Amino acid sequence: MAATIRDVAALAGVSPSTVSRTCRNSSSISLKTQEKVRQAMAQLGYEPPAGALAQQETGLRTVGIILPSSRTSSFENPFFLEVLRGITQLCNEKKVLTALITGKDDAELLDSVQAHARNRLVNAWIVLFSREDDPVVDYLYDEGIDYVQIGQPSSHPNETVAVDNDNIAAGQEAARYLTGLGHRTFAFVGSDPRHRFSTARCSGVRLQLQEQGLDLRPATVAQVDVDDPRALEIMEAALFPKTGPRPTAVVAADEMHAVLVRHICQEKGLEIPRDLSLISFNNSIVSTIVSPALTSIDINARQLGIEAALQAIKHLDNPDLMPSRTLVPFQLIERESCQATSDTEQTSA
The missing domain is CATH 3.40.50.2300 (Response regulator)
Known part of the structure; x- marks a missing residue:
């Protein structure tokens, strides 16, 4: 089996990106490191991509x-x-x-x-x-x-x-806000499960509900991309399950899903937030121009x-910096798409 760039990196004790830069004669790599990489390439018989050795990086990046x-x-x-x-x-x-x-x-x-x-x-x-x-x-x-x-x-x-x-924590924040308004039956609508952000937000909602003795039923979870021809059908099934109570609160993984939820509610004669509270993520201009304006988790x-x-x-x-993970904070922005349930209002009164 032919040697790979990762084989060379392991032998030379550098990162694969350092090998890649050595192949294109980058000035960011010291002569000592370049020599070590080239020795590893020769030892393994590694052949870089055609033209890579001859190409010198320009000043533009x-x-x-x-x-x-x-x-x-x-x-x-x-x-x-x-x-x-x-x-x-x-x-x-x-x-x-x-x-x-x-x-x-x-x-x-x-x-x-x-x-x-x-x-x-x-x-x-x-x-x-x-x-x-x-x-x-x-x-x-x-x-x-x-x-x-x-x-x-x-x-x-x-x-x-x-x-x-922290999308799990963001999902928890959304569910915590809605339960604080008295909601006990939930739906989640988001992207195909391959998309990590959506599954993490769904996990956060489920975790928060479990902590409060509540449940996010499988029948009220819709995970489908908005450009899927079946999106409206799948989401409608989650909002109007065949068994059990209809959700009074919906967490949408992003504003595009929230827009489809609004469309389904209009078709079914439901009014937001009177019949259904809706919270979304992103807090873009979409959240402010729809009516009612969307309560949203601003992910910056x-x-x-x-x-x-x-x-x-x-x-x-x-190039030899260690990989890192940067977390950007989020915050909840309250608008008009959520309201307290009648039970909560009566209790408060």
Whole structure:
């Protein structure tokens, strides 16, 4: 079996990114370290990608920003727009270029990332999502390419630079707020279970309810991407279960799911918050322009972008820094989409 970049890194006692930079004659790597890496390459018979040895890095640096594969929803989701705003703000201040990479499906996205990597068009990467069994992250890791991940890494967590919220705690905060209003029957609507942020928020809701002797029934959990043709059908089944009481409170993993919940309520003749309290995440402009305005967990998306760009540039300048995880705080913003149950109001009176 041919030697890999990780084999060379292990033998030389450096990180894979240091091997990658040595292959392209980066001035950020000392001559002593370069010599150690080249000796390991020779010993293992490692052949770097075509043209890598001959290419000298230019003074310009570029951070590649990888959006999740999607035909439309990635560009429509205000979370990604706000994260991009934070990344570009920091990169502009540091005189670092940015390149936006996306694709209509995973195959197209991976092909684009590989093309940029082969042609050395990008010096470091920021992945704006975290999913189980993701081919893009696996490719970056296997090739020893620098990347920062926004979200909880689903693979190689101890070797990944990550920027995230504590999404379990955020889910707990949402459930705690609603139970404080007297709600006892809940639904959760979120993305496909491959998406780590959504499953973590669902786990937080479930954990908080369990602590209060309540339950999040499987029948009232909908985990489906908003661009799935079955999304409305699956979410409606969770809001109107065939057995047991109808939920009086819904936690939506993001605003796009909350918008679909509002649509279903309108179709079914339910009024928010009179018949159903609704809380969401992100706190973008969507939360303020819908009626009633959404109570939301503000996850500080722009700060997530700023921190991710800061980490990408820091590790670009210092390739042997240890991987780290940065947690960005969140806070609950109260608006008009939640209200106390009648039982709570009577008790208070």
